[in-house]
Amino acid sequence: MNVYAPRLREAMADYFDHSEVTSRMLRTLGNIGPGGMIIADFYQQRFRATHTRALDHSDHFHLPVLGHGDLVREVNFLEEEYGTWADYVAAVDCTAYECMAERIEDRNATSNAVIRMRQRLQEFGFDMTTAPSYHRRYLNPLDGRGPSVLQVRETYVDRAHPELTLTLKHPLPEGDQRPGLSLIKIADQGRHVRGWPVRVPYPVSANVQGYRLRKWADAYLARTRA
Template sequence: MTIADWFAGAQITGRMLRTLDRIGPGGVIIADLYERDYYVTHARTLDPAQQTSFIVFGYHDLVVNLAHYTAEYADRGWQKLVDAVDESTWDTMTERLEDLAGTGFVVTRMREHMQRYGFDLTAVPHYYHRYADPGIYQRPTTRMVVDRYVDRANPTVTVTVKMPLQEATGGLSLIKVTDQGRHVTGWPKALRNQFTASSHAHRVRAEVDAHLRRTHT
């Protein structure tokens, strides 16, 4: 039995996506390994350190993909999206579990501290290989993850954190802040170990608060 077969009886439904839409920013659909099923919840209810459930779709994913499917399929866009999310989630389940198992402490701690500072994950984490030489598609590569957050108190503000999956690589991370889709600020950082994650999350909070004072008062 493969890990995908573990979820053979589970299904992501239109009702789940409608619930996700009602929750809004910070809403996520998770796969629960114990229950072998999918559930809709808010990211702030999740413990980033546990590995028995993980995000497979988020509110941000819904907004972006629904616009695409509606433009392509018009009235059939909603059902086409539901079917695509359900199928792609099942098809990529093995890869998702491998990435979950390979996630280092530095990523987990960053997620914990971002949550503590009022930022909620609002999209499925995106994992990919970063090549040592851009444009030269051969090893060595670094496994990376992109996490997208929304400011809980100011949902027009989003933060993306791109970082190596394992701290031992010493690779640079990149943090970007946007407001209503417009760039606010960003900076590269070497998140070299889990103990530095708190200071970086604190800087994100400080930068966002400074932006809000300048523009929202």
Template structure:
């Protein structure tokens, strides 16, 4: 009875949606903390600030962010010159659509500790400023035969000092017991970082608190 029913993916839900030039310009005006959201209910995209997003939600999620825009626009300008914006807009739209199904699978496979870390970082006034990047980290570099740990990288901007960015690389599933890595940068210049074990929400809370204290100490040392 159901043998001829076609497969439907999440990407198919967004076949009529589009990330437009206007959305990307809005993202640029919002600045650090600006994100483009995919809304599974509306099956559409919209630009907003990361503070409006529920860190634990799975029906509204980030597909592109301000820091993604800055990085991509720099690359496209070097490659295409005056045609950079013309080339960038459709590339962002196509990539978001192509990756939609994989992105949703990664989100549903993301553990509680990662979402709690996002919650605690926002509580300490750090805003997500890019789409979470999922990737495989292998136990031995260059050897595909070794088991891989699914990782996620989150990039944050300090709300009061947006030139300060924090990158958190964590195992998507804390049950792997793999180490996380937290780094702090000032305008792309490395400030400090540390490995962290975040096997529960208490570890996430402690490390988010440490990030805030470390940034405050750095600003006291370097700002008049």
């Protein structure tokens, strides 16, 4: 274990002491539409809105913070969860800054296979539209204290048909844990269409799965959009 890692994460998080997520930035994200993303840009030491199509998913210094899909979902519950738009902006800004060290740690824990999957989906016309969400999943759901695995959840939209979405959940093995099954779910206008488990233990597996997803989506669109 690198004893300097915690200090490095804290130092990198401090890059954003003088940056904030603003109301204008969130409105820009809304105007960008599906595939839009607010990122923490370590090169410019600020938060900014962009499109995930412009991102290199292998770059550790561009961290997704909030996606268009996150914005749409959260604004639907604005009054119940946050109160006012100003309250929501403040909550997003606070979370973006205070969770920076955790985001760095989660990004470092992300396997090369998952990174390659992100790249392949982008190459095949799927744009990430939610910021990757990391959480622990207990291997026995009834035992909240037993063995667990870190898992990342992310959502993509078909670039040409943004009403078609892919949600992927990838386990991120730690230590001597063996790679588990990833779960893929496809929805059309929010309606579940199909889901299945796959194994993505290596980058080459991501190449295959990305190609299969594109072929399946094209076949589905041909059947339903004719």
